[in-house]
Amino acid sequence: MLSKFYYFLPVVFVALMVFGCKKDNSVDFHFEYFGMEQGRYIIYDVTEITHDDALNQHDTSIYQLKTYWADTFVDNQGRTAREFWRYIRPTENDPWQLEDIWTGLYDGIRAELVEENQRVVKLVFAPTQNKEWDANAYNMDGEQICYYRDIHGDTTIDNTSFDPTLVVEQEQFNSLIDSVHRYEMYAKGIGMILKYERDLHYQINNQSQIYLDEGTERYYRFVGAGFE
Numbered sequence: 422m423l424s425k426f427y428y429f430l431p432v433v434f435v436a437l438m439v440f441g442c443k444k445d446n447s448v449d450f451h452f453e454y455f456g457m458e459q460g461r462y463i464i465y466d467v468t469e470i471t472h473d474d475a476l477n478q479h480d481t482s483i484y485q486l487k488t489y490w491a492d493t494f495v496d497n498q499g500r501t502a503r504e505f506w507r508y509i510r511p512t513e514n515d516p517w518q519l520e521d522i523w524t525g526l527y528d529g530i531r532a533e534l535v536e537e538n539q540r541v542v543k544l545v546f547a548p549t550q551n552k553e554w555d556a557n558a559y560n561m562d563g564e565q566i567c568y569y570r571d572i573h574g575d576t577t578i579d580n581t582s583f584d585p586t587l588v589v590e591q592e593q594f595n596s597l598i599d600s601v602h603r604y605e606m607y608a609k610g611i612g613m614i615l616k617y618e619r620d621l622h623y624q625i626n627n628q629s630q631i632y633l634d635e636g637t638e639r640y641y642r643f644v645g646a647g648f649e
Contacts, residue, residue: 450546454587455532456612457503457525460648462489463612467509470638472621485510486641487517488612489649490525502526505534533559544607548572548587556591567591576606578615578643583608597631598623608643616641 456463469482491504502524508517524535531554532544540559545552548569556565567589575584591603599622606615621636 448547450530451548451609452527452532452546453609454546454548454607454612455525455527455544456607456610457490457527457532458648459490459492459503461612461646462487462649463614463646464644465616465641466644467642468638468640472633472636472638474624474632474634485513485644486520491522494524496524496526500526500528502535542567543605544589565592570604576608576614581643583611583614585609586614598625600636611646613641614643 465486465488467482467484467486471478471480473479487508487510489506489508491506493501493503496502503526505523505525507520507523509520510517521537523537526533530546531542532546534541534543539557539562542554542556542558545554550569550572553566553568556567557563570588570590572587573585574587575582576586577583586606586608589605589607591605592601593603594601600619601621602617602619604617605613608614616639618637618639621638622634623631624634625631
C-alpha cells in the first residue's frame with residue numbers, strides 16, 4: 422500500500438504543476454507590431470538611388486510616403502483583409518497623391534501584405550530568436566528566408582523614441598562583386614518605422630580596380646504617425 426502511494430504522489434504533483442501553468446501562462450503573440458488598426462497612418466522620408474555606370478547615371482529621388490490602413494473586406498479566400506493605401510508627395514509642402522492600394526491581413530500567426538499583387542509574409546508571431554520563414558512562400562518570387570533580430574529592443578529616430586521594437590532581417594549577402602542587404606524595423610503599436618534595401622553590383626576593370634556597375638538603394642525613415 423505504501424509503494425502505491427509513492428507512485429501516485431509524483432503524478433499528483435505533475436498534474437498540479439500543469440494546471441497551475443495553464444492558469445498563468447497566457448501567450449502574448451505581439452500582433453501589435455504590424456499596426457493594422459483602422460485609420461492608422463505613418464509618414465516616411467524616402468530616398469531612392471539608382472546606379473548605372475554604363476549610362477553614367479547615379480540618380481537620387483527624395484520624397485515622402487504615407488501609408489494608411491483603411492476599410493476591411495473579405496478576400497477571395499474568405500479571409501478578412503484591410504486596404505492599405507499608399508500616398509506620395511515630393512515634399513511636405515505638397516498635397517498627397519494616391520499612389521496605389523495594397524492589402525494586409527492576419528492569417529493565423531502570419532502578418533501578410535499583398536504588394537503589387539505579390540503576397541508577402543512580413544511577420545510571424547510570436548517573435549522569437551529561432552524563428553525563420555520564407556517571405557515569398559505564397560508568390561512566384563524566389564525564396565527569401567527571414568528571421569528576427571533585436572527582439573523587443575528600443576531605438577530612437579530623430580529624437581523620437583520607440584520601445585519595444587524588432588528588426589526583420591530579410592536578406593544579406595556580400596561578395597567581391599555583390600552587396601545585398603534588406604531589413605525592416607517595426608515598433609509595437611505603430612508598425613514599420615524603418616526600411617533599408619541595398620542591392621549593388623560591382624565590376625573589376627582592366628587595372629584590377631573595383632567599381633560600382635549597377636544597383637539600387639532605398640531607405641524609409643519614420644517621420645510621424647497617428648490616426649485619421
